[in-house]
Amino acid sequence: MIDTFSSPSDIEIIKQRKKEGIDIPLKQNVQAKTTSNYLEYVKFIHNALPELNYDDINTSTTFMKHKFSAPIIIDSMTGGTPEAININGRLAELAEKYEFAMGVGSQRAGLESGELAETYSVARKNAPTAFLMANIGGAQLGKGLTVESIKEIIKMIQANALIVHLNPLQELVQPEGEPNYKGVLEKISELVKKLDVPIIVKEVGAGISKEVAINLEMAGISAINVAGAGGTSWAAVEKLRAETANDDLKIHLGEMFWDWGIPTALSLIEVKKAVKLPLIASGGLRNGLEVAKCIALGAGMCAMAYPFLIKAAESKESLFKFTDIILAELRSTMFLLGAENIPALENSRYILTGDLAERVNCG
Numbered sequence: 383m384i385d386t387f388s389s390p391s392d393i394e395i396i397k398q399r400k401k402e403g404i405d406i407p408l409k410q411n412v413q414a415k416t417t418s419n420y421l422e423y424v425k426f427i428h429n430a431l432p433e434l435n436y437d438d439i440n441t442s443t444t445f446m447k448h449k450f451s452a453p454i455i456i457d458s459m460t461g462g463t464p465e466a467i468n469i470n471g472r473l474a475e476l477a478e479k480y481e482f483a484m485g486v487g488s489q490r491a492g493l494e495s496g497e498l499a500e501t502y503s504v505a506r507k508n509a510p511t512a513f514l515m516a517n518i519g520g521a522q523l524g525k526g527l528t529v530e531s532i533k534e535i536i537k538m539i540q541a542n543a544l545i546v547h548l549n550p551l552q553e554l555v556q557p558e559g560e561p562n563y564k565g566v567l568e569k570i571s572e573l574v575k576k577l578d579v580p581i582i583v584k585e586v587g588a589g590i591s592k593e594v595a596i597n598l599e600m601a602g603i604s605a606i607n608v609a610g611a612g613g614t615s616w617a618a619v620e621k622l623r624a625e626t627a628n629d630d631l632k633i634h635l636g637e638m639f640w641d642w643g644i645p646t647a648l649s650l651i652e653v654k655k656a657v658k659l660p661l662i663a664s665g666g667l668r669n670g671l672e673v674a675k676c677i678a679l680g681a682g683m684c685a686m687a688y689p690f691l692i693k694a695a696e697s698k699e700s701l702f703k704f705t706d707i708i709l710a711e712l713r714s715t716m717f718l719l720g721a722e723n724i725p726a727l728e729n730s731r732y733i734l735t736g737d738l739a740e741r742v743n744c745g
């Protein structure tokens with residue numbers, strides 16, 4: 383059985399950690415410093431004769447047998463602290479109204495108390511029909527989290543799918559982290575057999591390589607979210623937490639590995655070539671043009687975390703306004719490519735340049 387936080391003081395500690403997990407990305411700069419998501423190296427070929435009416439552009443798509451109004455996912459972020467109720471509540475309203483998919487943050491905390499469970503279940507309350515994804519860490523599976531507990535977290539939000547996040551870098555730098563990933567793949571393949579919802583595996587900002595993708599495909603999972611480097615850095619978040627904890631080694635490791643990982647576009651291209659699984663692109667996506675590029679590179683859906691967090695923390699109005707801009711950027715890109723719908727966008731022509739082209743050619 384995994385370690386529990388059942389005493390009141392343990393629950394206070396976990397609440398505090400979850401609060402820092404939102405406050406640090408909101409108030410300090412924990413974005414990539416010296417790397418990018420590499421999407422600037424993807425250049426679309428402009429279409430001067432698009433032969434379509436902007437108003438007829440259709441961004442709807444089907445992914446994992448579910449229909450969405452656009453290929454957009456609100457990526458897994460929060461829960462486990464009272465501050466998360468507002469944020470998850472607003473994000474869920476967005477998911478429901480815009481027919482997007484949404485993930486909640488790691489739900490281990492929600493297993494420990496009813497009060498914390500509500501910080502996640504608010505998502506289902508505000509999004510009764512949306513495609514919601516439960517979330518648990520691969521490291522927790524490795525440590526022996528039971529199938530019953532996993533079923534409980536799925537039930538907590540009546541999830542349509544379970545996300546298992548892989549975060550070896552975060553576990554390494556986190557002051558209280560446990561960098562032990564032994565047996566995680568085997569646990570994932572056991573879970574596939576025992577759950578009746580699909581399993582999506584994601585990174586948290588360091589990307590998935592082709593070798594990892596092949597192993598995950600063999601384990602029987604349903605989709606991969608590459609969550610590459612170029613956006614929010616969890617080495618950075620944990621480095622800042624290590625500063626508060628006066629943990630010099632973790633501060634050093636956090637600085638050293640701040641930009642570690644496979645840039646999103648590179649991860650997406652290599653995973654696409656290696657497996658047949660449906661793919662989600664994420665890691666540093668910040669606008670609708672980048673969403674369009676990822677669809678053309680082979681992603682079925684695109685996820686964003688940090689941009690939705692900032693807007694959700696501001697207000698529901700700014701969250702919805704931001705989303706309208708992202709959708710207008712996506713539709714504008716489709717117009718300039720002459721792509722009336724998502725299948726046409728998937729077939730749009732682009733060229734790879736710079737470091738991305740070089741690294742793709744290196745195999």
Ligand SMILES: Cc1cc2nc3c(=O)[nH]c(=O)nc-3n(C[C@H](O)[C@H](O)[C@H](O)COP(=O)(O)O)c2cc1C
Binds near residue numbers: 403458546587664691
């Ligand atoms: C505040 C915050 C909390 C996060 N918590 C989780 C989590 O609990 N589980 C998870 O799988 N990913 C988590 N992530 C990672 C994101 O889902 C995403 O993979 C990563 O941030 C890269 O996307 P971005 O550059 O758009 O932020 C979190 C990200 C943010 C910004």
